[in-house]
Amino acid sequence: MKFLSIVQLTFRESLAKKTFIAFMGISTFICLLFIFALNVDIVDGMQSGLSIFGKEVSNQIDLTKIIYGIEGGLSVLLYTAGIFLSLFATSNLIPTLLKPGFVDLFISKPVSRFQILSGRFLGSILIVALNIFYLVIFSGLILSIKTGIWNFGFLWAAVIIVLSFLVLFSLMTFLSVISKNGPLSLMVTYLILFFSPLLLARDKIYALLSSKYFGYFFDGLYYALPKTAEMGAITQFLARGVPIDSWMPLWSSLLFAVVMLGLSGYIFQRKSF
């Protein structure tokens, strides 16, 4: 009950920021677009015609590929723009918690500091998950009902997107706890989000550097930091029904999140406000 109230309050605070309302509005717009723009004619249980925005699509093209392609595209959009916007919208939630006069009220309640921080964290994750699942479930349902093609991989892609946000938000939480500065935490998290894919090409970077220690350094960075590019690829593969070669990027990134959260909790526990 006590912990839940912290989650609820964070959820409510996030809703008060108009970003998430706008996010939901865009999602609704995309769903409406699918409702009105995509028309499939079924005759005797077989597809006889498909039109998108009123334009006929050749019967030679496999409808399953089109639906998987649309859902794959949506998952990429959600993974990039969705996470980018979600990080922006949640960047102030932890620094706000740490403000004098605000944090005092939480700590003076019969809840542990760990509960306060994790409640805040979970509330932030839940609001983002709500937005992502809203778009994925409704757009997926519309596409599936209209075409009869059910792609549960799209739903799993949404799970990976939420987990990817969780990983990056854990980093932002850690940075916020140590710096109490929302914009700084956001910038560093964006930097990791965009820098991490470069580490995929670290073999090419080694070739330009003379010392082998640079190799160890970049390898270390690669394994320590969240693997945002690979997680994006996993998301897309799941949505398009492509088999996943390795889950290492996911579990190692989740491990990173556990470490970040553990450190954040430890520092928050020891801080005086």
Place this chain on the structure above:
Amino acid sequence: MYTVETFDLTKHYSGGKVKALTNCNIRVEEGRIFGLLGPNGAGKTTLVKTLLGIIHPTGGSAKVLGQPITDYHIHNKIGYLAENHRFPEFLNARQILLYYGKMSGLSKETLSRKIPELLELVNLSDWADVKTHKYSKGMAQRLGLAHALINDPDLIFLDEPTDGIDPVGRKEIRDLLLKLRTEGKTIFLNSHQLSEVERISDEIAILKNGNVLQIGRVDDFISVKSQYQLQIQNGTLSFSELCAGLNIPVLQAEDHYTVTVEDERHLNRLIDKLRAEKVLIKSIVPRKITLEDYFIDVIEEGEAL
């Protein structure tokens, strides 16, 4: 059992360069109003925050309601009004009390009964559904007070409770605190309003630069030892001559005399003499100074610290 007990409680920052609190030893008995006084930066808020676990001490220890301050479970019996508290501005008073009440472990049923009562108590019923960003400082303070009382606490920490509140509102809060004391609640009051502290506190502590300069009963501080103020009906008798005969220094004011006696027996000899002379004694009261006078004296004496 003491409601609040500290043992050499210390909080230093920057490796001891900033001494916010040094070897603080205080004891607050149950059902008392304890006033904490001191100039800005004296360590008053640090002490309150340390007792609530918001600030970690660098030395010593403390207990509240018999439990170590590290035990957050005890907070369900504690109310707290923070100085410059910030409530979420997107919520109204009713919602704030609901969320923070839930955080205190109260059920929805209890809260649905308590919230209207508290809003009525702090005169915010008409503003219950208005978002708090529209509140004046005084209204926000009254909401803070309602928040501090939401869990029916045994111990209440109030950091500048009347800040921004008009004189009528201040009196209402004073009356409320006195009522809470009669219910057996202990109130730890941190205030700049010395007259207010003087009126309602049973005990006070004066802090400066993190050190407790004085601690004790308010009456003991503001009563001037061996000095009494007398009002008598003046007849033909020369009061000054009578006092001189008893070796009692006297000061005459417009409507009373102030005498300095050696002890109570010495005072009684004066009274006997006056009665023998058939002088009508209107009143004899120990001379008192204001808490403000005493406070300034103590702070100036502690200047060296």
